[in-house]
Amino acid sequence: MTRTSSDEFADRRRSSRTWTPWQAIVGFGLVSLTADMLYEGMRAMAGPFLGTLGASALTVGLVTGAGEGIALVLRLVTGPWADRSHRHWRLTVVGYAMTAVCVPLLAVTPFLGGAGLAVASLLILLERTGKAVRSPAKSALLARMAQPTGRGRGFAVHKALDQVGAFSGPLLLAGVAALTGLLWPGFALLAIPGALSLVLLAVLRRRVPGLADPDPEEQAPVSAQRRAAARAVGRDLPRTFHRFSLAAAFATAGLMTFGVMAYRFVEDGLLSPAAIPLVYALGMAVAGVAALATGDAFDRWGPRTLVVVPPLVAVVPLLVFANAVGLVLLGIGIWGVANGIQDSSVKAYVADLVPAGRRATAYGVFAAVQGIGALAGGALAGALITDHVAVLASVITLLQVGSLALLWPTTRRRSTSPG
Template identity: 30%
Template sequence: MYVTTPSLPGGTRAVPATVIGLGIVSLVTDASAEMVTAILPLYLVYGLGLGYLQLGLLDGLYTGATALLRLGGGHLADRWGRPKAVAVAGYGISALTKLAFPLVGASAAGIGATIAADRVGKGIRTAPRDAMITAATPPETLGRAFGVHRALDTAGALIGPLIAFALITLVAGGYDTVFVTSFCLGAIAVLILIFFVDVPGARPAVPIAVREGVRLLLRPELRRICLAAGLLGLLTVGDMFLFLAVQRSAGLPSELLPLLPLGTALTFMVAAIPVGRLADRLGRRRVFLAGHALLIGAYGFVAVGGAGWWVAGAALLLHGIFYAATDGVLMAQAGPLLPAELRASGLAVVQTVQALARSLGAVGFGFAAQAFALTWAFTGYAVALAAALGLLTLRAAR
């Protein structure tokens, strides 16, 4: 089954219903997740008084706790031939963890364990979900399909902080209310996935020899993708740090910190489909690298600083386009290179390399910010990212 989505002027293009259904599941789930994510920097820095190093460690945990579980989720989806069932388990785990936040209170260790459990759920579900999108979509339109999915996903990221901000502002004891509401939305997303998302072309499990599987997953094309994703991931600052730096460099009140993710989310949502189409036409690797060039600009605005919303707006605009040019585009680049029986496992390998690299990058940034100050840390990461991007661009030109 296909449904139509807006295309370039003069027509519409068909997008598989599976992609739309998974996009709606992601929309509701992201609304649930971003309610919590939006208040975490405010809660951790201004509520618990954590320093940059502690924030870096938690940010690295938030990014990296999904890494190895992605491999497990991808392997199980391929081995059983049931990516939807594995995705349901992952979404369910993430929903349940939201109820743990009120129980752990102000314990940094408890918060870290809860974040890790939530990221376990995300790690399990991500590769099977992206494998379902790849299986349901013709290869030549994968960039647009992932763009549609990411646009719906990001609509949830736009809604979540608004709900969180309203609850924190209007409800006494708003933090606990945010966590319970987040759980309810996560549970709704699981039900939508179970009852309303079909997976066309679902196949029976096909055992494959380990040696053969490793050989297929170590092909040069996939190694190049992993190298680029890993190197650039090491120099990608975590979202919590970026939003905190934007708030401070622009001189905005701390109460507005939960609203800053809206700038990134709105830009990502608007840009995801056109940038995905552009990647289909111009080449997904080119667009992926260009997205990181825009991220250097975002770092620059944060490092230079300046009072006013224009600094925050420019940094968040570039940050949102960066996500539109890299998140789904990377999966669209890797998906067609993988055989069907190893698709989820192969996508999990790419995602794991990127997640581990970003986790290490977040911890490293925390050390740098603690030692040299936030603006100097962003300056250093911008220079290093520019050097890495230049190296990869030269390598691609050979």
Template identity: 30%
Template sequence: MNPYRLVFMMGLISLFADIASSGAHAIVGPYMQIFGASGFVVSFVAGFGELLGYGLRIVSGHLSDKTRQYWPFAIFGYMVSLVSVPLMGIGKSWPSIAVWVFTERVGKAIRAPARDTILSYGARNIGTGAGYGLHQALDLVGSLTGPILVSAFLLAGMGYQASFFFLFIPAMVAMLLMVSAKRNYPNPEKLEPREHGTGQKEISRPLWIYIIAVSLVGMGFSDFPLVAYHVKKNMIMEDSQIPLLYSLAMVVGALTAFYFGRLFDRIGIYAVAVGVAISTLFSYCAFLGGSAGVILGIVLWGVGIGVQESIMRASIANSIHHSARGRVFGIFNASYGIFSFVGSAIMGLLYDQSVVYLVYFSIASHIAAFTALLLVAGKSFNQR
């Protein structure tokens, strides 16, 4: 079995899945505003969706490790998520739209720990950072393509509902690729080299600090729907241009994931710290600038996405024994999700009161995260 091919196939699955989910993500904020949702509501729905998407990974990660049924968890999770995307278009009120947003995130919670564990078996053979970086780069290509398609649909006058419905096509392609990957790699754990079958099964103190640092990044990282809401509310750009902002972020994120993945294999946690430092001022640019500020803010936001979705996970794969990775990935992502939800709720409230306070909160969270990362950079996560 070829480990590089497994990583590439998992990346292709994420690419097509993200065409669907990111296409929906790019327009759900403005779509909810049509039905009377406020800035707080949009931010709360996005944040609570992320809480479900990350928080429930504790359960799915534990169960996937306990049963060793990684493929069934991954396939079922993708199915739940990808069916939910076109159903967002049938909503006749913002609460009904929110239900499908939440369902899509639950599907992601079911699949993510199992998918990350499967991916780790291949990535450990080609360089953990490089493997996760390649996977995330392909993932973000999908995140780029989805909003571009949606923007084209809106420019063609198809409307929001039709745009959601058409996203079912890439969703089906992702499911077919998933079935093919399972058929070709029914036992991916056999790819794990014997010398790499080591690592701790519990979370050490330095690793806990790392998890908290990553969670602080999530707390201060605004969801795109709130940025899109801000742009639409203040008429900074046309509706059809808003999804293109998300595409721009995904281009930056894909390049960041690929480059920082290789950087991580050389300098470790310092690469994560550099990425966090670069993205610190995204909120200042996106919420306090005009059109140029929004574009610069989105570029910095894209750097943050690229780092968060690639090398932050690689640290877990490097330090945890393969038999416990699903559980630890679950804890890692659950902590991130809880902090993200709290941060989204706070930023939604602050947005309705004063955008300046939102910016202060975001920057403070990033500075705290950067400081915590420097505390553990260069240390082994295997030490107590």
């Protein structure tokens, strides 16, 4: 059939509106930036905010702990669901919408009387559910976008933009609290970046129409047998992927959460509570810069660049528990570097290790295994940080030796074949 000039004009117009891979990656990064302002701001202030509503320390621990558990473990369901249904885009939008709605609604809870604490707790849990709904699908979409640019660089740029939101959100809430003496106005203000994240998502969907198409790297439909295996937490994924997940879990177990370190800083009188958000912002800024640097190195020299993570993690407790502020800040900087690599180049390598049609499942399994490491590491640090810092540092070092032992043979080559 002969094409008319109007058809050709329409094709050219659509082509001019379609974003390049780098434009798509930056667009997705801006979505993450605005959304991170919400949920990192919420995570930074959740404990004090629940306390103002009458929560006990036990209630705060249960709500925040359950929220993190939901955000990680539920990905074992949402990852395979995205791969089976091919609804990666829809799950991404739903997940971000849950964050954009739930966090600003926390501003209403102080005015609900006795029901305020229950509603706030529910909103926090729903926001963490939204994180679980979108994360595997979002990472799979980002892996597709970044294939032409180099996945290390693509994930690195996305992570760097993500980190801008991760430190600006908590600082925004801290600033509003300092000016007003109240926590809820900060949550209300976060409705602006929440709405912006959804607008950016709509623009991204329109400018990158191929997101709704099947992944061109997927070679064949997933068989019924493979779908059954997928429901069994990714048993059909390559053995190399599972070894890499375990190595990452060991590293994560040693990479203490900022909350644990901040508790020690304040208890020892080394830093004031008012300085804690600034120190956290320092770590997040360093993480963003580290993601950019290591992403480029990953694309140039391959996954062997990831072997720097265990030594970095092993050094952190030796510095952050020193009695000099300068050493503490250096330790936070190294902690930020390790976090930046963990959340960028590590995810890029996951995409290389598994078949294209199984990426969302793989990201769900990877997050769950990493989450188990984080929970174990948090319990370990909480038990030893007060009176047994030397023991804690020794255990973290042993964990990193185990991580390196798994990581070294795993990163010998890039592979997408079971192995």
